[in-house]
Amino acid sequence: MKSLILAAALGLAPLAAYANNSATAGAETYVLDASHSQIVFSYNHLGYSTTYGMFSGFDGTxxxxxxxxxxxxxxxxFPVRTMLTGWEGRFNHFMSADFFDAADDEMVTFTSTAIEVTGDTTADITGDLTLNGVTKPVVLAATLNQQGNHPMENKPWAGFDATTTIKRSDFNVGAFAPFVSDEVEVMISIEAMKAD
Structure with a gap:
């Protein structure tokens, strides 16, 4: 479930979509807009329902x-304990020894390792996701939603969506699988602004 994180990272590939419209050379720094970036994850619960959770308010570069x-x-x-489940009992169970056994300072991280532009507004971002002390490669299918000057902030801005699927058992949080699905669907939506 932590896997959602990966998500934020997706932001950078779609920026490639407007690369041909700029003469700027070299890398420029963009930072995620924490107030408009979120990772939503979902999984099947015993065949009865689809359960959702979210990470929000995280930072990235x-x-x-x-x-x-x-x-x-x-x-x-971001800290794994920033997970939002909508129910305190579920959050406490996720943080218990059944799943993450998460300390206050345990972090989820994603670091890109490769970007493959797949279309005018799409790209695959491969990166290392570290979750529950385990690092595995993850591929995000990313789409550029929009890029341009922000009408209120008056600076370059971009928005992206991305999806991926991870297996909980790959990160040693596979309790109760397959009754609770091992596969977790991850949906990411972020905004990023050019750094000052």
């Missing part, structure tokens, strides 16, 4: 090279 977007990079991290 994108080093974006407009002329060579494949050379861009992204890093995101």
């Amino acid at each position: 994108i080093q974006f090279d407009q002329n060579a977007p494949e050379n861009s990079s992204v890093e995101v991290s």
